[in-house]
Amino acid sequence: MHGPTSPGWLLVTLCAATGAYCLLRMRSRVEEQRRAAGGEAFMGFGMAVMAVPTAAFTPPSWAWPAYATVFGAAALRALWAARTSTHHLHHVVGTAAMVYMAVAMAVSPPHAHAHGGAASGVPLLTGALLLYFTGYVLLSGARLLPVTGAAGGTPSAGTTGAPGAAVGWSDRPELARACRLSMGIGMVAMLLSM
Template sequence: MSLSASLSAWLLVLLCAVSGAYCLSRVRTSEREARGGAAGEALMAFGMAVMAAPPGIGPWGPGILLAVFCGAALHALWLLRGGVHHAHHLVGSLAMAYMALTMADGRGHGSGSGGGLPLVTGALLLYFAGYVLLGGARLVTAGGGAQQVAGGPPVKAAELTRACRLAMGMGMLAMLLSL
């Protein structure tokens, strides 16, 4: 793995870990109904951070990641009983399980051997590209707010949540592109 690829992998790890930490803080401060979604997003962000780490780092392997994301997919299915707005968690969990499966085959994670099924990878790339474009448009059109962050413009908690989701969507795109 080249230095630039390693650096970009570690930057993705950092982005996902910071998103996960923010989602965990939302779990602590959210109403009971919103905690499940925030916990799912935290799990996804930390899982993405682990998966984005350069190969050979840490004690986890593709099998462990596959089990974790299959469990996350089952949790997302459970959340679907509360409304279709949780479908994105299901798609994200299944996408991560798919990437872990390609890693288990030895073809994923930037191996350059064209891991994964082109149709599935392409469909996931289209989904997450649309998600990122829509999320970016929503973030840009979001208006003023109540909080001040480090002397900058006011920011609402909803805008930070959108930015976190946007960052995870971009991370998902980056990982899918490396298949």
């Protein structure tokens, strides 16, 4: 994850901006959207922290196990929440991927972090995660394409109100999808640097 400096800072910026927007989305009037936005904000900021280039900051040896523990707890929480919503299954995969990357960085030699070298992980698991997140990015991108309403009408307001009702910016489904898309792109970038 700690490869070249410029792409690393771009990834940090993308993930931190996404996390910040997700914090703002927590102002939604819909409880499920607030919960999902909170989990996504956590992932965005966690990804930003893990992506900081080593030229700027080399984490101490205890940081990687700490990341694995924190994201492991988040994975268990997402697994518990998946009982009621299938969207949380994606959070389970995302947090499990973060645990995997933290463990891989913890067991890799210190010089591999500075040179962006391959961590000693299971290549099959890295490949499977790359396939999942690449598919997720493509599907999320396709969902952002505009859909025209029937017979020249306007698209419905979504789940937050009656068709045609005003929707607050924190409840806009296309903004939530864009947020998820950017985090998916960030996850692909992080996995590629493994």
